[in-house]
Amino acid sequence: MDVLNKTIAVLPGDGIGPEVCREAVRVLEAVGEKFGHHFTFETHLMGACAIDATGEPLPTETLEACFEADAILLGAIGDPKYDNNPAAKVRPEQGLLKLRKSLGLFANVRPVTAYDVLLPHSPLKNDRIAGADMLFFRELTGGIYFGEKGRDENTAFDNCTYSRYEIARIAHLAFQAAQNRRKKLTLVDKANVLETSRLWREVVQEISLEYADVAVDYLFVDNAAMQLILNPRQFDVVLTENMFGDILSDEASVIAGSLGMLPSASVGERVALFEPIHGSYPQAKGKNIANPIAAILSAAMMLEHFELYQEAELMKQAVQEALDKKILTPDLAASGVAYGTEQVGTFIAYCVLDGA
Amino acid sequence: MDVLNKTIAVLPGDGIGPEVCREAVRVLEAVGEKFGHHFTFETHLMGACAIDATGEPLPTETLEACFEADAILLGAIGDPKYDNNPAAKVRPEQGLLKLRKSLGLFANVRPVTAYDVLLPHSPLKNDRIAGADMLFFRELTGGIYFGEKGRDENTAFDNCTYSRYEIARIAHLAFQAAQNRRKKLTLVDKANVLETSRLWREVVQEISLEYADVAVDYLFVDNAAMQLILNPRQFDVVLTENMFGDILSDEASVIAGSLGMLPSASVGERVALFEPIHGSYPQAKGKNIANPIAAILSAAMMLEHFELYQEAELMKQAVQEALDKKILTPDLAASGVAYGTEQVGTFIAYCVLDGA
Numbered sequence A, B: 001m002d003v004l005n006k007t008i009a010v011l012p013g014d015g016i017g018p019e020v021c022r023e024a025v026r027v028l029e030a031v032g033e034k035f036g037h038h039f040t041f042e043t044h045l046m047g048a049c050a051i052d053a054t055g056e057p058l059p060t061e062t063l064e065a066c067f068e069a070d071a072i073l074l075g076a077i078g079d080p081k082y083d084n085n086p087a088a089k090v091r092p093e094q095g096l097l098k099l100r101k102s103l104g105l106f107a108n109v110r111p112v113t114a115y116d117v118l119l120p121h122s123p124l125k126n127d128r129i130a131g132a133d134m135l136f137f138r139e140l141t142g143g144i145y146f147g148e149k150g151r152d153e154n155t156a157f158d159n160c161t162y163s164r165y166e167i168a169r170i171a172h173l174a175f176q177a178a179q180n181r182r183k184k185l186t187l188v189d190k191a192n193v194l195e196t197s198r199l200w201r202e203v204v205q206e207i208s209l210e211y212a213d214v215a216v217d218y219l220f221v222d223n224a225a226m227q228l229i230l231n232p233r234q235f236d237v238v239l240t241e242n243m244f245g246d247i248l249s250d251e252a253s254v255i256a257g258s259l260g261m262l263p264s265a266s267v268g269e270r271v272a273l274f275e276p277i278h279g280s281y282p283q284a285k286g287k288n289i290a291n292p293i294a295a296i297l298s299a300a301m302m303l304e305h306f307e308l309y310q311e312a313e314l315m316k317q318a319v320q321e322a323l324d325k326k327i328l329t330p331d332l333a334a335s336g337v338a339y340g341t342e343q344v345g346t347f348i349a350y351c352v353l354d355g356a
Ligand SMILES: [Mg+2]
Pocket: A246, A247, A250, B222, B223
């Protein structure tokens, strides 16, 4: 077995970010110990903590470290003192947007799985969601979040732009993923109203000819928002633009029973970034109640990215063991029998060391 | 009791639109007969049927008739031969967008209610949604759907613009509605990223000072997409911009157990428009299976708009009787005991004539 040396830039961020990152690092260290890999973790500032310390949400030092790392592990960013202040000039989210842009992270990849043991926690009827298993590809560096924007006294504007190139590169990734799954791809757009959506549909229709084994369908975003709840099993790979992906992948997260279960990868031209999809939940900060599993599963996606498939599989088995044995934080535990963030991470790390 | 004469422009539209409109008209005629009001119904073309007949989705004759009517009853518009063709120059939806703009229909108002008898039909666990009762105010004539848009060979763009005036006028309506309900208003935006959202938040914060009895909170749209499913009872009045409202109000519709239950009103500077929120469902066209209740409840909202509160209440009681007696179309009926569109409408009209 090959032994790897990997440098991982860790950006714990704000709120519960540092706590969940700590557990993901703990489990990665267990993987390293078990398999003889050497992971070097280098921690850097991003988000509100970086604004507080340096005035910048993404300090140059952090960006440079990310360029040089083999992968990036991010906790979460955001703080109400910036979010609720319309006059704030510098915002934590700008750091993440800039990092994605600088690294060319054009595709956000999010699996959403209905874990059997968590069905009771989902707000959806269990027979609707049992077996649901979908993979979102959200375009991450274009669209309205990155378009030209501006204000004057009485008006504001945001511009949404997409090019064929931006659409095609993520569409190829999504089609390739569909080929390795159930061979179905759903494009979500608003092609009955938006020009950008019509371009998405045009490019995806063209590219679909190269993937004859993948069935393609098209849903308007408002209908998709319904279908995700009405019949989530219909979805395999879901491809969509930046803002629609932001809304729909968060909506779909309710299927899993807890946001605290859902990992993500952001991939592109250079080093890739792995992060839980949940926010910084400032109200939970420092209370040892945050669910670290999303961060741990994000680290497992990182191992897959390193092509350490056996190691990633062991990590996912260790998570499943925590679920089966009910070593769970309060978001998932029955009342009165919850474990802390650190206990859950420690148990999963133990299972990795102990596992086959 | 005052006897009214009202002229109602009926735009049946496409797909199942004509069938559900016919039942709404049938029930309005029963109301007229019972109370001595005289409703005159004038039918006009809009949507795909209008394109087929005249080349225009909103013929001048239709628009002029709408200007002169006391209210407008719309069925549904849209046809796949236009929707799935990215090269189509004229689209059914352009007719509706132009009608909204011409009539200054800046506020779309949508109640979403979890009817007890329909809880088994909802994909959500019943204990999550029982008692949910919210009212959406969606801005309808601004934002990205109406912004400048364009294409060249390799790129496309859509622009989103909002002015203080556009935000303030719907915000006042939403605050006033909240005062007559549970006195809570939630603004949904994406103020951590979008300039237009920051303007929305700024204007709503200012206006909230005039409505000290209404509690205001702010949710990002991706979080709102989750919260609607996780805890729908938290919402009373939901205020949001055009596209977010399109997505979220459709998502929220799953709470009611069927799209076929949900009415809407679009109000503004001139004559108001009433329509079911469901689409034209071309695959159900002419099969006598479409649920007419959303169209009928839209007609009840029209009666409230005419300040015919007793008549509207009787209509809603008649609908409740159809629910209680299970006189329901296939979307809501147990298998094998479904009624047709026409039978449901006829039963509700009968209940109106027969009711107290
Ligand atoms: Mg999000």
